[in-house]
Amino acid sequence: MKRSLKIGSVAGIGIFLHWTFLLLVAAIFTYYYVQSQSLGAALSGMGLIMAVFVCVILHELGHALTARRFGVPTRSITLYPIGGLARLERIPAEPMKEFWIAIGGPAVNIAITIVLAVGLLATGGTFAPDALQAPGQHLIASLMWINVVLAVFNLLPAFPMDGGRVLRALLALRQDYAQATQTAANVGQAMAILFGLIGLLWFNPILLFIALFVYVGAQQESQQAMYRAFTEGTPVRQAMVTRFTTLGVEDTLSDAIDELLAGTDHDFPVVEDGRILGLLRRKQLIQALSDHDRETAVGTVADQSFFTTEPGAPLDEVFQQMSEQNCSTVPVVEGDQLVGLLTLENVGELIMVSSALKSHAPRELRRKHLPGTPVGDRSDGAGSTGSPAVP
Numbered sequence: 491m492k493r494s495l496k497i498g499s500v501a502g503i504g505i506f507l508h509w510t511f512l513l514l515v516a517a518i519f520t521y522y523y524v525q526s527q528s529l530g531a532a533l534s535g536m537g538l539i540m541a542v543f544v545c546v547i548l549h550e551l552g553h554a555l556t557a558r559r560f561g562v563p564t565r566s567i568t569l570y571p572i573g574g575l576a577r578l579e580r581i582p583a584e585p586m587k588e589f590w591i592a593i594g595g596p597a598v599n600i601a602i603t604i605v606l607a608v609g610l611l612a613t614g615g616t617f618a619p620d621a622l623q624a625p626g627q628h629l630i631a632s633l634m635w636i637n638v639v640l641a642v643f644n645l646l647p648a649f650p651m652d653g654g655r656v657l658r659a660l661l662a663l664r665q666d667y668a669q670a671t672q673t674a675a676n677v678g679q680a681m682a683i684l685f686g687l688i689g690l691l692w693f694n695p696i697l698l699f700i701a702l703f704v705y706v707g708a709q710q711e712s713q714q715a716m717y718r719a720f721t722e723g724t725p726v727r728q729a730m731v732t733r734f735t736t737l738g739v740e741d742t743l744s745d746a747i748d749e750l751l752a753g754t755d756h757d758f759p760v761v762e763d764g765r766i767l768g769l770l771r772r773k774q775l776i777q778a779l780s781d782h783d784r785e786t787a788v789g790t791v792a793d794q795s796f797f798t799t800e801p802g803a804p805l806d807e808v809f810q811q812m813s814e815q816n817c818s819t820v821p822v823v824e825g826d827q828l829v830g831l832l833t834l835e836n837v838g839e840l841i842m843v844s845s846a847l848k849s850h851a852p853r854e855l856r857r858k859h860l861p862g863t864p865v866g867d868r869s870d871g872a873g874s875t876g877s878p879a880v881p
């Protein structure tokens with residue numbers, strides 16, 4: 491999280507500002523300054539944006555603290571110009587848990603709206619919806635309407651936004667989880683196209699970004715749910731590669747390059763008497779070539795911090811661990827002997843094969859429910875629950 495600045499932590503959850511967020515603050519300041527030619531108006535415009543993002547943090551905490559009640563920790567909350575993102579360790583596949591976690595965010599905005607409305611009533615302040623035109627004069631009313639927009643916008647069924655997660659959870663009460671995800675993702679992509687069109691018509695770049703976020707997010711999540719459905723109940727043995735190239739501790743970088751160029755393997759186990767001592771990944775190999783002599787032994791540069799699995803281990807759990815740790819190859823070990831390699835590529839192949847076979851299988855053979863599912867961005871595989879700010 492190098493591009494983000496930690497601004498604090500709440501209940502043990504780190505809160506970060508992405509650097510692009512500072513661009514937004516500068517843009518807002520300039521916008522108000524140019525419009526009003528007054529420093530006061532520019533500062534109050536900025537004050538309003540800060541208040542909005544405090545509401546966005548509270549929204550994300552709504553998700554995070556609900557998730558904690560179900561035993562799901564949150565890694566971090568990050569603020570981007572288009573909204574906040576709470577990175578949950580995972581999204582529970584029990585539909586009702588996902589439902590409450592998704593609702594937890596917008597519920598906070600509804601609560602803030604009620605508090606501000608009561609405040610305005612008590613002080614006789616204005617509720618005018620045009621308060622947004624003059625935020626300096628009607629800060630509370632502006633903030634109240636923005637919270638209404640935040641709640642409504644996030645509840646639109648644009649999976650993977652909150653409303654889309656609510657939809658998926660409700661569908662999953664009656665359907666197969668992967669099927670429910672697919673339906674929610676289709677609705678989400680249709681919404682994304684709609685957001686994109688409106689964004690273009692209104693020249694609204696934030697809405698265009700949100701459209702892109704929803705479109706790509708929906709696609710990734712449905713793919714992951716499908717992976718999950720196919721890997722559940724399958725042992726690692728069934729998906730592992732048993733023909734692969736290994737390197738000896740004494741082999742050199744030059745030997746490794748020959749193997750890399752001669753075959754399709756990307757990652758090479760470094761073995762001695764059948765025991766794995768390290769894993770030389772393509773990236774490390776390339777890096778090592780610029781740092782070391784070609785005659786350097788691979789044993790000295792191979793990665794020692796890899797994790798291993800066993801042939802009987804459940805494929806879905808190992809697959810989840812692989813996406814969480816952004817790891818494309820896992821050695822499969824029986825006793826102390828290396829017996830296979832599990833790669834994302836051959837898990838993908840297994841899915842293609844099973845999918846082709848299943849279209850001919852009787853319906854009862856298809857899998858019904860999933861105990862948990864890895865979702866979220868490809869980089870860390872964690873579940874994330876994003877909340878775009880004001881469109």
Ligand SMILES: [Zn+2]
Pocket residue numbers: 549550553595596644652875876877
């Ligand atoms: Zn949310």
